Amino acid sequence: MTNELLVNGQEIMTTGLGDNDFISLTDIARTSDKANPGGLISQWLNTLHTFDFLLAWERINDPNFNFLEFQKAHNLTINCEKKITVKLLIEKFHFTCIKSVPGRYGGTLAQKDIALEFASWLSPELKLYIIKEFQRLKAVESKSPEWPWMRLLSKLNYLLQTEAIKKKIPTINLTPEQISHIYAAEADVINVATFGCTAAEYEATHHTNVRDQATTVELAILSNLEFANSKLILLEIAQRDRLIFLNEEANKEKEIFNHSLEIKE
Numbered sequence: 001m002t003n004e005l006l007v008n009g010q011e012i013m014t015t016g017l018g019d020n021d022f023i024s025l026t027d028i029a030r031t032s033d034k035a036n037p038g039g040l041i042s043q044w045l046n047t048l049h050t051f052d053f054l055l056a057w058e059r060i061n062d063p064n065f066n067f068l069e070f071q072k073a074h075n076l077t078i079n080c081e082k083k084i085t086v087k088l089l090i091e092k093f094h095f096t097c098i099k100s101v102p103g104r105y106g107g108t109l110a111q112k113d114i115a116l117e118f119a120s121w122l123s124p125e126l127k128l129y130i131i132k133e134f135q136r137l138k139a140v141e142s143k144s145p146e147w148p149w150m151r152l153l154s155k156l157n158y159l160l161q162t163e164a165i166k167k168k169i170p171t172i173n174l175t176p177e178q179i180s181h182i183y184a185a186e187a188d189v190i191n192v193a194t195f196g197c198t199a200a201e202y203e204a205t206h207h208t209n210v211r212d213q214a215t216t217v218e219l220a221i222l223s224n225l226e227f228a229n230s231k232l233i234l235l236e237i238a239q240r241d242r243l244i245f246l247n248e249e250a251n252k253e254k255e256i257f258n259h260s261l262e263i264k265e
Contacts, residue, residue, distance in 0.1 A: 007130055058096065059095060186239075
């Protein structure tokens with residue numbers, strides 16, 4: 001496991017500290033019912049508000065979510081009077097905000113927004129404790145000796161990216177503002193690929209720089225993506241295609257880093 005939150009004596013597994021990481025619903029449920037955490041998750045899933053919330057999350061955050069396909073599967077489920085289960089959400093509805101992980105450290109995991117919604121359903125106080133734990137771990141990680149070096153490396157690779165852009169900027173006279181806009185747009189390609197949002201979107205809700213809040217692992221991935229993007233720019237790969245490739249690369253590297261950390265522990 002890469003990180004663990006500790007709430008009321010219960011360790012809660014999380015794949016990381018970013019907005020797109022997953023938290024164990026099973027561990028959260030154990031804070032209220034150690035004997036039958038799955039029962040609490042099932043009860044929560046079968047409330048109307050929960051289902052609407054999960055559906056809204058998918059429609060907003062998953063660009064590949066097929067609402068028409070979902071409606072067909074959902075109507076069939078209603079007609080058969082089936083209960084909503086994690087397996088049904090994943091296999092029939094193709095939800096990406098929740099997953100089931102087998103093994104000793106497995107269970108039901110959900111994206112951070114979903115996990116906090118579940119915690120709030122169990123107890124508003126529990127939700128606040130989890131948020132406080134996230135903030136504590138963020139503070140600890142920001143003091144890690146590796147963090148400043150990874151931030152520096154990401155800045156150096158950003159320079160490689162801007163140099164690649166310079167070589168591809170048309171030879172007409174551009175104003176400094178226009179050039180700055182081009183650089184910022186490319187920086188946001190990396191931000192969206194890594195964090196799922198632009199710098200402006202993150203700052204609007206968190207009131208801080210997204211890269212300054214990144215984990216050490218995220219900074220390592222960010223640096224790798226900037227280097228890769230500089231090469232793709234020189235190859236004249238379209239921005240849309242680069243974004244898709246870089247996002248896939250970010251997810252793949254996250255999985256590799258997390259798996260490596262699990263083995264070490």
